[in-house]
Amino acid sequence: MFANSIDNTPLDLRQGIRFALTLLLCFALFQGCNWARWVSGALLGVGCLGAVVAGILLLQTTPLAVALFFLGQIYAGCACILFVVPSVCQFFAGTPTPPSSPPRKPDASTGTIKSPIASPYPLPEFQPEIEIIQACRDRFGPPPRSLSDKEAAICRLELSPRIQDIFEEKNDSMLQILVDQHLLRDRGKIVWGHLIQANQRLFDPNNTDTLAADVIYSLDPYFDGRARLLRRLAQDLFTYKGTVPTEPELQDLVRAITNERERIMGYKLPLSYCRGKLVFCTTCFLQPSHMPEGFLAQSVFPLLVNLKETKAVMMLPYHFWPSQLINQWRL
Structure with a gap:
């Protein structure tokens, strides 16, 4: 379309289709689709290169060539925002952002906050999740x-x-996690874990430090094919950040999530909140060398857990993940 303003030629059907596809891509970005970020990054890179080359070629024929150089810089800047800014990386990793709306009101009939898991567990098992977590255990x-x-x-x-x-x-x-890590490595069970929140630097591809994060998990095989329910619980807990929940059993946990410097070690979530399912919340270390590409690109991952001997947990290094999970992480 920019070229049309230079050549004074009318828009054709192909440009209209490109414009419509651009709008769809923008909508996918708004929805937090990670594939849309990678597609946009590739297109922005090509656009940057094309704008610079076009600017050079048109430099002697039109003063608008300078605008093409600025356009190329804008493309490059947008690409950097998508892949460098930690908060943007966190958004596409699926980690929720703090709520801007007031805290939710208690249920009028019970006086407690409703569980984010609907009863009677409407989500069916997702067979690929079962296969992936079992492949991790086998490997x-x-x-x-x-x-x-x-x-x-x-x-x-x-x-x-x-x-x-x-x-x-x-x-x-x-620090006890470092002491107990051999208990996880040698005798830990592998289960799905889901991120609640993490140090912002863990979303930075250039970070090399092992840093803290809060995660939830369950030893119940029910979640082997329903990691989406863990996601729902994690997102719901994060929306409490900065509030005082009506349910007393959640108050200590929410205070720790809000503070971020408090540690949550093996905290058992109220059964009423999880619809009778046993789910735990804990603070752990996440190490870049244990993740594909070295940073948090997704919010669900396999954990090593050994509740009989320690409250510590750790991410199963990606070297033991099946290729399907690695590819999903990179997408």
């Missing part, structure tokens, strides 16, 4: 397991000296 092996030195090194959780000093200075309870 990592059943507990107790004995890994090779190379595999053990892949699993090792490590803090950089700077981050280690910060946690030790505060005598942070999360």
Whole structure:
């Protein structure tokens, strides 16, 4: 369309179709579709290159060539926003943003906040989720397991000296996770986990530090094919951030989520809130080397859990994920 303003030629059908597709792509971006971000990034890159080349070719024929150079910079800037700004990366990873609306009111009949899980569990099992989590278990092996030195090194959780000093200075309870990590590696069970919130730097592709995050999970096999219910619970808990829930059993958890410096270790969510299902919330370390591409691109992932011996959990390194899950993460 910009070229038409230079050549003074009318729009044709193809340009109209391109405009309609652009609107659809913008709508997909607005909905948080990660594939739309990658498609937009590719198109913006091509547009940037094309605008710069066109500007050079038209430099001697029209003063509008300068505008093409500025257009190329705008394209490049938009691409950087999509892939560099942490809050944007978090949005496309599926992590909810804090609510702008007032806290929800209690249910008039019970005086408590309604569970975000509808009864009687309308969501059917999603077979691909069952297959993926089972493939993770098969690839990592059943507990107790004995890994090779190379595999053990892949699993090792490590803090950089700077981050280690910060946690030790505060005598942070999360340091126990590093002590107990062998219990997860050798005897942990693999289940779906879902992100509630995380340090913003974990969404940055350039970050190399192991940092804190809050996650929920369940040992109930019911969730093997219903990770979407964990997503619903995680999103609902995050909307409480900055509020005081009416349900007393949630108040300590919400205070910790709001504070972000408080630690949640093996907190059992109220059964009434989870419709009778046993679901836990905990603070954990997420390590870039354990994630495809080295940053949080999705909000659901396999966790290693061993509640019999420790409240700590850790992400199963992607080296033990099936290719289907790795591809979903990269998309």
